[in-house]
Amino acid sequence: MFEALKEFNSIVVSGPQRSGTRFVAKVITHDTGKIYIDEKEINFHDFRLLDWYLQQGNVVIQCPALCHMLHYITNESVLVIVVRRPVEEIEESERKIGWPEISRFQELYKYGCSEGIISRIKYAFWDKVQKPILLDRGREINYHDLTTHELFIENHESFEWDQTK
Numbered sequence: 001m002f003e004a005l006k007e008f009n010s011i012v013v014s015g016p017q018r019s020g021t022r023f024v025a026k027v028i029t030h031d032t033g034k035i036y037i038d039e040k041e042i043n044f045h046d047f048r049l050l051d052w053y054l055q056q057g058n059v060v061i062q063c064p065a066l067c068h069m070l071h072y073i074t075n076e077s078v079l080v081i082v083v084r085r086p087v088e089e090i091e092e093s094e095r096k097i098g099w100p101e102i103s104r105f106q107e108l109y110k111y112g113c114s115e116g117i118i119s120r121i122k123y124a125f126w127d128k129v130q131k132p133i134l135l136d137r138g139r140e141i142n143y144h145d146l147t148t149h150e151l152f153i154e155n156h157e158s159f160e161w162d163q164t165k
Contacts, residue, residue: 002031009077016119018093025062
């Protein structure tokens with residue numbers, strides 16, 4: 001499905017938490033043969049570690065907590081992908097796993113907000129600020145377009161924060 005993305009040295013997969021960034025990053029890793037780097041390996045919020053891995057090359061990095069920094073990725077050989085998923089589904093997933101309120105406030109703070117629906121805020125920032133800066137290196141993937149991929153797991157009640165095979 002994503003074999004054509006092999007042409008990029010590295011790929012960053014971001015978007016709101018609970019939008020499917022980990023799943024999409026693992027699908028791209030599977031299809032391109034690149035090395036998967038989870039957000040935990042960059043300490044969730046560490047842009048310097050993200051940049052270090054990007055300099056190593058041949059990686060797919062999942063990093064929703066750094067979504068606000070995507071337009072600072074200047075390396076022309078890095079593709080930036082934002083996962084699109086309906087906001088209502090993201091909110092339902094947040095409720096299912098009990099996403100901590102402190103995490104929501106941390107994310108809001110990154111965008112200069114004290115209230116609001118963080119996934120809506122992230123998508124608006126992507127559309128208005130980041131996508132125009134990244135041009136051809138910024139793309140979107142609709143989460144639901146991947147439901148036919150062999151790594152897709154059908155929705156069920158026992159999902160936790162990491163819902164991948």
